[in-house]
Amino acid sequence: MFTVLSCIADQHDWTLLFVALSICCFGSLTAVFMLTRAQECVQQHHHYWLIAAAVVLGASTWATHFIAMLAYAGPVPIGYDGPLIILSIIAAIVLFAGAVEIAFMNGGQLVQASGGVLFGVAIAAMHFVGLLAITPFSMVSLALDKSIVACALAIGFGIVAVAALRHSASRRFHIFAGAACIVLAICSLHTVSMSGVQITPSAEPVHADLSSVDRIAIAIAVSIISTLILLGAAAALFLDRHLTDLRGLANASFEGLVIAQENVVIDLNEKFAAMAGKAAALLKGQPVEAVLAIERRLGIDTCQGAVLCDGQDTIPVEILARTIEYRGRECQVIAVRDLTERHEASRRIEHMARHDSLTGLANRREFDQRFEMAMARAAETPSGLALLALDLDRFKLVNDTFGHAEGDAVLQRVAQVLLRTLPADVTIARMGGDEFCIILENASRQQTEALSADLQHAFAQEFADLATSSGFGASIGIALYPEHGVTDRRLRNNADMALYRAKSGGRGRACTFEAAMDIELHAKRQLEHDLRHAVAKGELFLVYQRIVDTSSQEPCGYEALLRWRHASRGVLAPADFIAAAEESGCIIPIGIWVLEEACSEAASWRTPLTIAVNISPVQFLMPNLVEQFSHILAKTGLQPDRLELEITETALFHDRAAVLSTLGQLRAMGIRVVLDDFGTGYSSLANLRDFPFDKLKIDRRFLAGIGADPTIRALFENVIEMASTLNLPVIAEGVETQEQLAILHASHPAQMQGFLFGKPEAAPSSRAPLKAIA
Structure with a gap:
């Protein structure tokens, strides 16, 4: 009988021991990064990364143990049972999967400690199943006290590792602390446990599956395979972290992004695909002109354009382009900003500037411009022009009796009556308060007076209830071009005089301007x-x-x-x-x-x-x-x-x-x-x-x-x-x-x-x- 500790000093290959430790460190660090990624990613990818980390932990723990055992070169021949070796790695992966699932569940300290315990159990299970794989060329016996201490160390370091890894997404220190605890858990269990192992040569040697294979060759093969697995996992982690995050950043942009190479779309983000109304795969490979209409050649300055859908302008956009290196080649990245809301806001502002907010009719500013243009057209053609000034009778009484909210509702109803009764091409404006103006182009005196009569009838029907209770109605003053004036100011004054005559003559009636009104108004103003x-x-x-x-x-x-x-x-x-x-x-x-x-x-x-x-x-x-x-x-x-x-x-x-x-x-x-x-x-x-x-x-x-x-x-x-x-x-x-x-x-x-x-x-x-x- 002899102890393993003396064998480590005298009969082990230190190169293989270094390889085993390197694989342990590299595998632990890779697994920790995967666990960190699991905490950062969306819920649907969370379990995938936990399983991947469990596979890396099981593989690296198994490779560390197996290469360390192969490093032994004592006088007693040792063989290995293939099925038990495979069982040891499967047991490690399954137990590690359960450990990380429990460790990263939402829970308190008890859940966290349970994950750490299972962490240590996974390492111990892999180790002891691996010892059982030693073939009967020799008999293996364990010291119970040292095995218990070894398991306790593995569980303790496992609990500390889980505690550190639950905070690894926020601090870099916890990442390396967690990886170090995993390495200590694996190495301490292996070292302490092996110090209590005794190997007794068998009296009747039995052929084992792997006893004839050179241990150095097996160690090299295991090292290469495990290293490749770990490198692949690390590469996948790197690519996912950086490329996925970069694509996520591009998709999180509020602007559409297109990358073009030699004027052909090679990549784009989800925002642009949504703007174009097509899947990203259908847009890739298309010429830039097929997806974007650009006013001028792209440069460092912004320009206007539109996103195209089946060759039609769909969305007005602002475009900015830069030249970058992408996939090793010079490409253009084109940023596309949707201007739909800006144009809509501008349209609303312009509409508000030209229309009354309560009734939606043209306001005084818009009326002035339309009236000026209508007068210019009337001066160039023999067709007539009529201006109607409309004022509501006893509207103040309605306001005082029923409140301003009801008064606003009445004004809206007045606007609807005007829109329903008058032709669509007629300009209707609210000048303020209860005053309205109407421009009738190509209208004779008879047509204007007939239309005024229609308005009076429509008002009588719409406001029969108010007319009964408060005498509410509408009075209309009419002035005709050029009969009653050839300037807009003169025509407005005469329409107002006709309106005054309509109101003073009993209200609720229409009155056309007469020359005597001007004399009467002048006398009134002089008075x-x-x-x-x-x-x-x-x-x-x-x-x-x-x-x-x-x-x-x-x-x-x-x-x-x-x-x-x-x-x-x-x-x-x-x-x-x-x-x-x-x-x-x-x-x-x-x-x-x-x-x-x-x-x-x-x-x-x-x-x-x-x-x-x-x-x-x-x-x-x-x-x-x-x-x-x-x-x-x-x-x-x-x-x-x-x-x-x-x-x-x-x-x-x-x-x-x-x-x-x-x-x-x-x-x-x-x-x-x-x-x-x-x-x-x-x-x-x-x-x-x-x-x-x-x-x-x-x-x-x-x-x-x-x-x-x-x-x-x-x-x-x-x-x-x-x-x-x-x-x-x-x-x-x-x-x-x-x-x-x-x-x-x-x-x-x-x-x-x-x-x-x-x-x-x-x-x-x-x-x-x-x-x-x-």
């Missing part, structure tokens, strides 16, 4: 111009009309009435200029002047009579109206309870809640609020319910027929009775005859006003002293 300077020039003045107590017929107050002493037109009543003042905004400063003038006059009276002042609905749009009233009362010294503000129900149409809030604040100051012109227009009992007015003033037109028409008299008496029930004093306006006075005495309103008691006159303080103000 507005003069009105802006009337206050500064001192042309405005107030007259005062008495309001008398019905019982005593003595003056209880005065109403301040505005007059304008125009330089050329003479004295004008409010009916002649108030509408222009409200449209132009002049009513704001005029209203402030009237209030301050009336309060100053009333403050000078010795007897504290009331002063009534009419307030325009436009004045309620002032955000600081309450502050203005407070300032004027403080400035003039007039007591608030002597001031009466007369408003019409029209004021309540403009933001009803805000107007009622403002009236409440004024009333809280002590100012009295009178509802004027009751009985005509939009008289509503809801207004009497929603706001506690101080007085009710019945319109003069209601009182005019009270003597001749019993119905009017009955209605008048009912209004007086209703107001009495509400504890609401009534002022009867327009009393001009003794007959009316006699009737009023019977119904007995609280106060009366009319020519019978005095016409509007100069300020009471400037006249001869009256008993009422003495």
Whole structure:
């Protein structure tokens, strides 16, 4: 008997031992790189790399053990059993496969340790099965204690190796640490185990399968075969890691890539194949001109082109080319960037710049360009041109009543009506708000007016619900070229004038421009111009009309009435200029002047009579109206309870809640609020319910027929009775005859006003002293 350790020193071939160690190191490192690759690749390739690593580990472990055993050259002949040798390598590969599968499962430390244990078991199984392959030329016996220590070392190094390899994808240190642990596991088990092996020569030699083969030759053959296997595995690993990653990088590009050699496509990425709509294999070998349409010769600068599909332009692209070395030859790499989204974004931006975002119709900018071109075409041909200005009636009321979202929906419905009713080649534009313009080319006056009638009918059908609830509709103004103007500005102005006439004539109608409208508009604008300077020039003045107590017929107050002493037109009543003042905004400063003038006059009276002042609905749009009233009362010294503000129900149409809030604040100051012109227009009992007015003033037109028409008299008496029930004093306006006075005495309103008691006159303080103000 003798020990293996002494044999290693004296009877082993050190060259073969070095070869065995080299194969062990090279195989372990290759297997570790494969395991690292398994952690990096996609799930479907993960198990392939684990199996490949198990094969490399089993083969390298077996080759290391077998060559180390062949290195022995002692006096006892050793043979090997072929089937057991094959079984040893199969056992190693199968156990290593199970070890790496468990080691790289998703789990905790227990799973990791289990993989490491199986790692050591695989090495031990291969080693001990290999020892059993020694043929009966000799008898092999093992020392149990050393075999246990050897197995423990292999398992321990296996656990450490698995722990390192699970982190190998993130740090290079773990790769080499894992490979070193595998080498130590294999070498320590072999060395420690062999130190306890005893080989006893057999008394009756038996022929073994491999005993006659020279051990050196077998070792060289095993070394060459195992080295080739390992080199092949390493090469496959290198090619997969680098070439696959490079192709993956190319396919991950957001741009199409084509590699061309002598103007022939030899390679491309998946992005370009998807753009061309063909498989990559069908595109390879095609001339570049068959897959790309290029505007100019490729160079270092970008150029425009298109990807071709069956010879047709399909996708607009931006192209950039570079010359590179590919597969050992000079090639062109062509980068193709899809411009479809950029062109679509540009198209959307251009569309947004020229079209209204809400309705999709042309906007003012696009309309101006189309109108200019239409005018140029009309000037060159005898065909006519018509411009229609369309404006929605009471659209603000729709907005205020139903909200802006409903208002937007109405505008969209208007656009759909226009598109359905008008021919496809007609230009329709939304100029802003609820204003639309339409250009009709090659249209006569009769055709234009007929088309306008069709529009009115279509609007009536589409908006029957709104027309009933709010009087919603559309008014149209028409101007014709060249009859009504030969310039775009003139034609637009005349269409606007026709629209103004349509709205002022009752709304919901179409009106064609007439020359008289121009004169009327010029006079209106001149009136507005003069009105802006009337206050500064001192042309405005107030007259005062008495309001008398019905019982005593003595003056209880005065109403301040505005007059304008125009330089050329003479004295004008409010009916002649108030509408222009409200449209132009002049009513704001005029209203402030009237209030301050009336309060100053009333403050000078010795007897504290009331002063009534009419307030325009436009004045309620002032955000600081309450502050203005407070300032004027403080400035003039007039007591608030002597001031009466007369408003019409029209004021309540403009933001009803805000107007009622403002009236409440004024009333809280002590100012009295009178509802004027009751009985005509939009008289509503809801207004009497929603706001506690101080007085009710019945319109003069209601009182005019009270003597001749019993119905009017009955209605008048009912209004007086209703107001009495509400504890609401009534002022009867327009009393001009003794007959009316006699009737009023019977119904007995609280106060009366009319020519019978005095016409509007100069300020009471400037006249001869009256008993009422003495």
